[in-house]
Amino acid sequence: IAGITQAPTSQILAAGRRMTLRCTQDMRHNAMYWYRQDLGLGLRLIHYSNTAGTTGKGEVPDGYSVSRANTDDFPLTLASAVPSQTSVYFCASSAGVADTQYFGPGTRLTVL
Amino acid sequence: SQQGEEDPQALSIQEGENATMNCSYKTSINNLQWYRQNSGRGLVHLILIRSNEREKHSGRLRVTLDTSKKSSSLLITASRAADTASYFCATLPISDYKLSFGAGTTVTVRA
Numbered sequence: 001i002a003g004i005t006q007a008p009t010s011q012i013l014a015a016g017r018r019m020t021l022r023c024t025q026d027m028r029h030n031a032m033y034w035y036r037q038d039l040g041l042g043l044r045l046i047h048y049s050n051t052a053g054t055t056g057k058g059e060v061p062d063g064y065s066v067s068r069a070n071t072d073d074f075p076l077t078l079a080s081a082v083p084s085q086t087s088v089y090f091c092a093s094s095a096g097v098a099d100t101q102y103f104g105p106g107t108r109l110t111v112l
Numbered sequence: 113s114q115q116g117e118e119d120p121q122a123l124s125i126q127e128g129e130n131a132t133m134n135c136s137y138k139t140s141i142n143n144l145q146w147y148r149q150n151s152g153r154g155l156v157h158l159i160l161i162r163s164n165e166r167e168k169h170s171g172r173l174r175v176t177l178d179t180s181k182k183s184s185s186l187l188i189t190a191s192r193a194a195d196t197a198s199y200f201c202a203t204l205p206i207s208d209y210k211l212s213f214g215a216g217t218t219v220t221v222r223a
Binding site for chain 2: 035040041042043048058059090092098100101103104105106
């Protein structure tokens with residue numbers, strides 16, 4: 001059982017480029033989340049999806065978009081990357097909104 | 113905004129000693145969760161404690177929750193070098209059910 005996979009593991013991106021971070025879970029969890037982790041700030045929620053077909057904005061949604069076409073996949077898109085989006089991005093999932101979250105290994109993104 | 117705040121920010125202990133870290137939060141919660149993160153890795157769930165619970169154990173871990181003081185503590189007993197990691201508390205507010213993480217406590221266990 002893989003749990004949650006993320007791709008790519010790391011990426012260096014020129015500012016202004018479009019980028020999609022992929023996230024797939026095989027636990028049939030209803031809820032999925034995207035966080036960014038910056039030094040000294042812990043994790044901050046970007047977007048979430050409580051169930052397939054629905055999405056919502058978290059604490060820091062600007063510059064990011066998500067879609068949830070099915071239960072397993074929850075891609076995060078940066079339409080036009082900026083240097084302030086340099087961060088480590090974690091995808092997570094949970095059975096329900098009040099349940100334990102399971103995290104992927106992360107994607108380290110550098111925007112130059 | 114981050115609701116949980118961990119204290120201390122960093123902790124260095126000798127192998128075999130106990131490590132205690134605290135978490136304070138601001139609003140009413142459904143539950144509070146503790147996670148561990150090894151350097152360069154994703155977060156791993158340790159314990160979830162619900163608002164109507166006061167204490168939970170898991171192996172060498174003990175978590176307490178005091179909702180009247182809006183605080184929680186994580187105790188790691190008989191620490192090992194492998195316990196070296198960052199520990200995060202995360203609160204699930206009843207207002208929006210979005211998990212809010214603190215900045216974490218970095219624990220170093222010296223051999």
